[in-house]
Amino acid sequence: MARRPHSTQQRPPRAGAANSERQGTPPKAPVHLSPRRDPRQPETTDKIRVARIGAAHGVRGEVKLWPFTEDPMAALDYGPLETADGARRFEIESLRPAKDFLVARIAGIDDRNAAEMLRNIDLFVPRDRLPPIAQDDTFYHADLVGLSAATPDGVALGSVMALHNFGAGDVIEIALAGSDRTLMLPFTAAAIPEIDLKGRRIVVVMPAEVEAIAPAEPTERREP
Template identity: 65%
Template sequence: MTDRILVARIGAPHGVKGEVRLFPFTQDPMAVLDYQPLTDKAGRRSFRIVSLRPGKDHFVARLAGIDDRTAAEALTQTELYVARDRLPPAEDEDTFYHADLIGLPITDPDGAPLGTVVALHDFGAGDILEFAPAAGGKTLMVPFTKAAVPVVDVAGRRVVVDPAFVPAGTAEDGAPEAEA
């Protein structure tokens, strides 16, 4: 488990007065205000959100000390983290922090190894679980749904993926299958 959790990412500048687009990853997007100050990935730079409001497909934030577009541009793609102990505990066994899944082994329902969790993504149509195949090769992605991923057991350190959802055209070794 990691001691710091990613809670937001700074996007492109919004306007010319130093505001930025902000993409919160908290269940309630406004809750990102509750965990301040936030830090960059290295933990060296601290950020305080002075104001936050909804935008079209993002939030617009004003950060303390960022007063013009040039300063805002320098922060584009900066990830914002909070110390894990400042976040509330998971409410039940079906609730967890995405960071807790990274590195967990993945098996099929019979226990055969499939790989290791690399990342979780949200490209807008729902969460996607990315994993590195056990035998190597390119990473694979499956929908992060109860049907495709019926078991997520953080305490037991395991994730089960239904092989029916593993992308077609991948061999057991994770390499593309040759066509006849």
């Protein structure tokens, strides 16, 4: 999820988390304008990434698991998890905390060699299996990816490509229309003052250092 608190900052989810909170005060971090990337795991709007399998743990088939949810143990609650393309499904039989990760036992994985074959697989849950979000200014990443982005004056910028968390707060990445670059901004109320899920759009206040790059033509601005 993507969460934007207007007062005390809660503990942010890990990078790639299923949700984030939009912050009221932007962090002191630079705005990045970078070449458009070719992600290994493209963002998907019908599935939420909840965890990544790490290295084998021990010799009995257990694996390290890196959670992307606010509740690290939540992967047990979602039922069978699957790869982004749905080609493989995994059932977590048990899950326990370790020092900096979780240790998971996955059904059908009984030895270290089989566990090593699962390294770096991302685990997803269908979007419709997740509950609605009760908190204000909190969003599932999948609900934000693909939204059109425009300035307050209605100048189209592009569309939301992804959300990240590199440790200093949530960052929104916008693929710029008519360009091979992306714009990465802090996911704050100052930078993103309006999010209209029904209208499939966000409003972006462009920082002064990148205001000149707005590449697209004006578009009609919808009333919230």
